[in-house]
Amino acid sequence: MEARSKTSSTTTKSNTEVERGGCLPFSPCTHQPHVSPALDEIPRYLYRVHAPSTAGRTTADQVASRAAVLGRPDAEVDILARPARDAAEMLNCHLRGWARDSDNLMSWSSSLLFVLQYALWRTIKIGPDDPSEIRLYVLDTTGLPPRAFVPDSALLDTFGGVDSWKARSLAGVRRLRRKTPYNFGEYLCQGGLSIEGSTASASLQQIIDHGLFRLCPEMGEPNDRMELAKRVVKLRNGCFDVSRPTTKAEVRTALALAKGCFGDEWALPMMASFLSLRKRPRDDAVIADAFKANFSGKSPSPAVFGMQEHELGALRTFWHERLPEVEQFPRVIQDINSDRSTRAVDSVIATTMKLSSMSLLEKAVVHPA
Template sequence: MTVEAIIESFQDFNINPTEPEDTQFQPLCFNPPADLRATCKSLSETPTYLFRVASPKTSAQTSSTWVRPKSTLPHEEDIFSNLDEGNKRRRIAALLNDHLWWKEPLNDPFVSWTSSPLVALAYIYYRHWSDSDGSPLEKINLYVIETTKFPRGTFIRDVDLLNVFIGSDPLPYGKNLAKLKNWREGNLYFGEYLSQGALQIEGKCQVINAQSIFAGNRLRRIQPAFADIEVPQQRPPWANEVLRLRRVLETRNGPRMQVQPAVLRDSMQALREIADLFENPAWRLPMAVYFAALMGDRLDENVATTPTTTATPTAGSAAALLEELRLFYTSSDIGLDCDQLKTKIIAPAAMPELIQTEQIFRLVHKDYTLRKALDTLGKARSFLGRLGCITGTVAAVDPDRTATKAILSELNTIIKDSKLIVVLDAFPQRLSN
């Protein structure tokens, strides 16, 4: 066994006996005082899915079981606890500043997540290429968690914390919270969310190895604007690369290049390959939607004859996309049968990748609802045909039409109660009887 293998085998080993290793473990939640709850509104408006990239050199220890920041001391307390005592506001502001500026202090209690897979994917490039890390792709993982499986308050948006602690920042200028806030309010917003303390993610996440994402050139088949991972850059960009890719995804004012049908089919094949990387089938539809949003205007296959300035996929490209996504409908648990999907997307104007994601989710919901309605109509047509065949039988045994009126009344009630699908097959037999 190599040294690297031995080290990796100890990733999930916990030498802290005070930390429970069971399913009853409760995360350390953010619980701001009443006067700050309006400022911390993201506690109630958290995206359903958050993403994180980790390598062996990442500051916070990350595995498929636990995520632990550098500071995981026993009896940790919420950063909002006793906030007005002593210099705690100033101390938390300093910790927040160090974390968001990547200073990696030993007493860092935070772990960062992003609501954008685009940001996470760009960070894989950065981790793989940078001198400070340089981990091979097979050592880098993409973690996706479902936030609804955690208590309210487990995650908070970085901007909310900036708004709370900016007045307590010990740094009056330079790399301080005020500068970060100014960037976040512009186009340098990356959908960052923070958790605090150790977080047990087993059973609430999916883990995809970075090597599998780039295998077979999958990512660039979905969106060719991504860089070639095999051609490293000496000073790898990250924030600027996200901005460059967002410009590719944003709405364009002029006619767009036509995507050849064969190229579009290959993109859909790559999308299916990436979706199949998720071990839990229930995750494949939402993750396929997230990755499909990275196609941007490549979804508009009819642009040669019908130029558009909208970011919504045109009818032809939507049909091609939906044909792929329908493969995952039956295994999905995002609430396709409900009036509203269970998936929450927070899509600010600065994040076109999430605006597109939200639009595709709506498209999927409409497609499923329409197909279900058409299926209902087909069954109704079949039902009415069978009903006509037994009309003579009913008339012969019911000369005064009493039974017929009762049957039609029941049918009317069934239709009004939207229970037609359930009883269509059984109803003609009941009529015959």
């Protein structure tokens, strides 16, 4: 998490930097006390869906807002430096999906369950997207600049009640996030953000073909009412009602999804993420044994870096989320780090640390500061 602990005096970026990817950090003022602590409450892994009809641009190298793609001058301006009313209007429109050319925000989620359901919803909405053209991105935030992301809850606390909307206001969104189950682990970046080397992606069709509905049959059930938020809440209620022992078939499917869709480098965290789509018992021997069988003695990528027990803080959850699928993920990782597989994990981590150091050295040589 060291990459986010550094500070920067830059509050805006030039158009050239936005076009190149760069980073427009969130830089709170003293009268915005909700934001500063929230900037340190960013999950290691975030997910995003992109399709031809979505706003902005998302590639393996960069994510850019609608305003940045259009080259608008205000794409250089931190939302926290804007007039409060203007910032509140933009935030409200963005969170409600009201398209505006001035929108300088891009959404990510800590919930794979939500992102998968959102991708599926895009195939049945009015003006549907083709599953082969919908891509799901996973991002490792540890290598990104500090203050690149902020939880939506921090901005809702800062600007709630400032916007001019009486009905469908920001205060209403904040109430939904805090008082109801309609919280989807949303995190925001702004302007242009370089994500090169920190992300992997797969199409929704690939994910379906590799067994999504075998692992989570509930996701394959008809959604005749084209529900999204209510559907996610129903999935949570159904998948996290009781804890069921993991089967070997589930592990095989999760591994096929992780490796087949996101590659060997991301296999471990994505396998854990897919297994976290439902409630699992603690100290699950099937999960620990599967890890030993599939990852022991192999050379993982930096995507696995930080899985050691003393590094599990990088996988912590936060009070503003309260999402069962997100809370399940570090528990799966902890099972991987159980006594039955500690020796295997130590071997994996030792190799990973060496690979990670080599990767950082190569970046420093190719892209000197």
